[in-house]
Amino acid sequence: MESPNEESIRQRKIIHVDMDAFYASVEQLDNPILRGKALAVGGGENRGVVSAASYEARKFGVRSAMSGFLAKKKCPHLIFVHPRFDRYREISQQIRAIFLEYTDLVEPLSLDEAYLDVTQNKKGNPSATMIAREIRQKILEKTGLTASAGISINKFIAKVASDYNKPNGQKTVNPDEVLEFLENLAIGKFYGVGKVTEEKMYQLGIFTGADLKQKSIEYLTDHFGKSGAYYYHVVRGIHNGQVKPDRLVKSVGTEHTFDENLVSEIFMMERLDIIADELTRRLNKKKIAGKTITLKIKYSDFTQQTRSKTLPYFISDKSLIMETVKELLYQEKLKDSVRLLGISLANLNTEESGVKKPVAVQLKFDF
DSSP, X not given: OOOHHHXXXXXXXXXXXXXXXXXXXXXXXXXXXXXTSOEEEESOTTXXXXXXXXXXXXXXXXXXXXXXXXXXXXXXXXXXXXXXXXXXXXXXXXXXXXXXXXXXXXEEEETTEEEEEOSSOTTOOSOHHXXXXXXXXXXXXXXXXXXXXXXXXXXXXXXXXXXXXXXXXXXXXXXXXXXHHHHHSBGGGSTTOOHHHHHHHXXXXXXXXXXXXXXXXXXXXXXXXXXXHHHHHHTTTOOOOOOOTTOOOOEEEEEEEEEEXXXXXXXXXXXXXXXXXXXXXXXXXXXXXXXXXXXXXXXXXXXXXXXXXXXXXXXXXXXXXXXXXXXXXXXXXXXXXXXXXXXXXXXXXXXXXXXXXXXXXXXXXXX
């Protein structure tokens, strides 16, 4: 007889689809000269940050969020191109349309990845593995781009599995394989375990899922706070997060990295005015307003600071946003020259209790 935990993990069929080096692959698709080249999408080698790297660049250790300077040092022949988000969104919408041919339970995580719940699906196909293969083939035919996929009984395992056979591959972790898969998994491969946590796990003698499974929930909570319970459950195949097709936006923000460090608040206000323009365009397009304004400041030494203020009413008007941003900027003396500024709006009207929440239906089928 199955235990309650074993029985419960057999309920759903989840696919995580992740486009392969999406931004860089779009640039190589649109510009044949860039194909096969080490490519970084981002602001450039002097002041920019890498948003995405082609697989040719990744071989040299170039990664997203890396400074352009370091990326160029690792890969001297690296080519930088500026991002074209309108183009990425256009292709993302084409991909989303393919997902919706199979299920309405699609939860986008970004322009290049999403969860799909295909427990019940529009094709009546009982095989999530076959559905993932079909979707990847349709994406290739429609866009000319490759995607990878992970298939399993919950979002956590599907996301881990999608990284297994990249690029242009997929991996299925069947219900009877889940526990062994997780026990053999290197701790750094667990979604939610970053570099700092990975190092801390190593210091505690936790190198694999099997090591993690030996620790009690009390032990993990003592060492990792609230995340301890999460680690305790996911290594046992327990992750009950539903695929939510209408994930609520928690915040909307825009930020810019500058070619030269800014030392004067006057110059910063000029840049913040441009950033606020972009932010209000996004807010108006989505018909979103918020109460909490946050000013993000990154200094020349890469240390970061945020200053926030919550208003008693919703705003989306640029003049009102800038009024608060100015107050936040002059709130205290800047400690150094500034390389990046950003403005975000949170506590949004999308979070009001009157907003209708999506309902995901979960039924039990053979995998």
